[in-house]
Amino acid sequence: MAKLPPPQTLIADRPSFPDQPWFDTRPSFAPGNFCYPAKKETMETLHMPNPHEWDPAADDWGLPDDWERILCDAFAERLEKHRSLKLFMDICVRCGACADKCHFFLGTNDPKNMPVLRAELLRSLYRRSHSLSGRVLGKAAGARSWDKGVVKELFYYAYQCTECRRCSLFCPYGVDTAEITMIVRELLHEVGLGTHWIMDPVKNCSFTGNHLGIQPHSFVEIVEMLADDCETVTGIRPKTPFNKKNAEILFITPSGDVFADPGIYTFMGYLLLFHELDLDYTLSTYASEGGNFGSFVSFDMAKKLNAKMYAEAKRLNVKWLLGGECGHMWRVVNQYMGTYNGPAPANTTPPISPLTGTVFKNAASTRMVHIAEFTADLIHNDKLNLDPSRNDHLISTFHDSCNPARSMGLLDEPRYVLRAVCNNFVEMPENTIRERTFCCGAGSGLNTEEIMELRMRAGMPRGNALRYVQQKFGVNHLACICALDRATLPPLADYWAPGVTVSGLHELVGNALIMKGEGRRTMDLRQEDLPGVDDAEPEEPGEDG
């Protein structure tokens, strides 16, 4: 990774708008501004159309001979499949309200990163073949024809959009550029264009169940190790039930929480919580990926990967599903799963918390509950014994991930939990949180190393907001409920607000949770000493019960 310029330079460096109209400009592909292409082999394994080797920096992308026909047909087909697409192609008035709502635009000042122009890239092609004025008047009506440069341009900007939907919130007609980006990516996949960072995890999720392709036995081993770590910290070794038939609950979380620091501490939080509740649950090695990289590829691929959740719920004969902290996973579970792969298997029932008896009415059909809803309900009903002072060394703020915020409305549940487990909680500025939250800058499959500078640019609004509360209120910790965030926010914090650590919500829950028979806590889940207990004598772990 090339060394990044300091933040001030990064901002000062943003170029001004080009002199030529956008019709006449084309992006230049330089290392650092594009994601590596998917491997031919990967694409073949996944039966993706037109797999081939290509290089974004090269002139010739090796498109199939009839690429134009493929793209035109695919576009026409998508128009017939999605009313949203037809509508969004027609009704944008170019009022510009969405322009400075996009973190990519704010960070790069590239006019084509204004959501409106990102959509115009496709809209101009739409006008040519699907509107009378475009056919007759051509450029004067804002229409243009396909050419290979246009394909490159679509690729460039479809992978500089994190499908965060912030633009749509502010649009007077709800034009959703994320939806357009999703469809543009679908189109590009028709001619064999995809990115490595997305397609490789898709392959792994497809065939091994999780995005790193960790095989079942290793997966179990890693989880066992995390359970050991839990024991080191609390004196209690939590249960790790796998593939257990007839459990009440199937718990699915993004696999990043099993493998990647700091997600693993969140996973330890889950283990401790479930153990303490004596929850009748199981993990699955087959459906061991909550995240859905397929949703960054196409609707069909998203469906395919998502199918495992219900398939496994059926095989294991569980009553309902509980989902861990993740952003795009919840976009899929909340807005797509029921439609893709529903109705939920017959053995499942509308979710009821076994601890509190609360019926999760809002999940009556998909039968999948978000862990923040689950835990908030526990806390509200006084089912957890918590000592928030164990998190007293943290002054925490909360990052709303785009998907739970704008495609689900999960805003207050995590805050409710956070307030219960952490005494010092400060919000970031109001235009950067809740439904107006800014993306981490690397969602939707863009969290790859080779575009680090671009990520830092796109992360600027979030980074600035974090820096603000860091300087003003001494915030030193950022909580989030997304596995991708746990991967993307640490470098963002290091760059924009050095000194702020990042963790999942349930890591804090795990720290604050007073378990029956636990030993005296001298360390947090990261095995870092808790302030104020250094000199005290460590006690032996207590007896269970």
Place this chain on the structure above:
Amino acid sequence: MLSSLLLVLLIGAAAWAGAQAGFYLLLGAVLPYSAVLVFIAGLVRRMIYWAGSPVPFTIPVTGGQEESLGFIRQAKTDCPSGASGVWARMFFEVAFFRSLFRNTSAEIQEDCLLTKGPRSIYSSSKWLWAFALLFHYSILLVFLRHFRFFMEPTPSCIRFLESLDGIMELGSPRFFLSAGLMLAALFFLLGRRFFNERLRYISLPGDYFPLLLLIGIAGTGICLRYFDKADTTAIKVFIMSLTHFAPVSPQGLSPLFFTHLALVCALLLYFPFSKLTHMVGIFFSPTRNAPNNSRRVRRVNPWNPPDQYFTYAEYEDLYREAMAEAGLPLEKQPDGT
């Protein structure tokens, strides 16, 4: 921009010249009839076109807290979970431009003293919202006021609107507020496209043309009333004859009237083929008109692709040995037992 301006001027000039030259049948009957027809048929066709594609997924953009646990307060209109909430959301969207009301403008400081580094500041920016609302309400009022030309006797509610609109009691005939406000709002909207760099960059001829056309319509309308002092009774007789499909000869009406009429017709003709369809499109918008209830109520996608995934059986076949070694429960033991 320039081409749009020329086009509007051209339409106006042609109409003026046509009226002078006595093309009354064309300007007074053929054009208005066909314009109304194209407008209605075009809009209906557009709606059928949209409705022809399904809404495969429930994809509202949630603008607030979801309906969830009893002790957590839902944002009932910004994040509705049922029909009444959606109606309320749509009402606020259509009547008050709810989403536009959220508008902020972002400013980035390179070096802020407080943060000792860069800082982004988002300030509320309601100008666009205010003028957009002003424009839409004033054109609605103007439109309704024109019904006095279409109905005999003029309904009392229209008279009431008129008196409200002329409440400033200025000039003779009395100055209608709505016309002035509409024009002011139009100039604001046009000005943005001129002076705001971003707007200038994204604007297409199709953005300038309707604005200029509307300015032309409002301008000629105002001239008709205040300067031309047009004979409204004669105009009404003429328009009523059109609505009764028995057009009388409009001889004697001023060429300015025909210019005004032709510009309106141009707008109607242009409308269904342009971004102006947002007027009906907003009601179709799937990010606004759907309840956030996708986990409670299952939506059926008519083109849902066939189920096709790597099944557990295939998975176990692939990893059976390793899974057995790790002590994982299996459907089939290794060695086929």
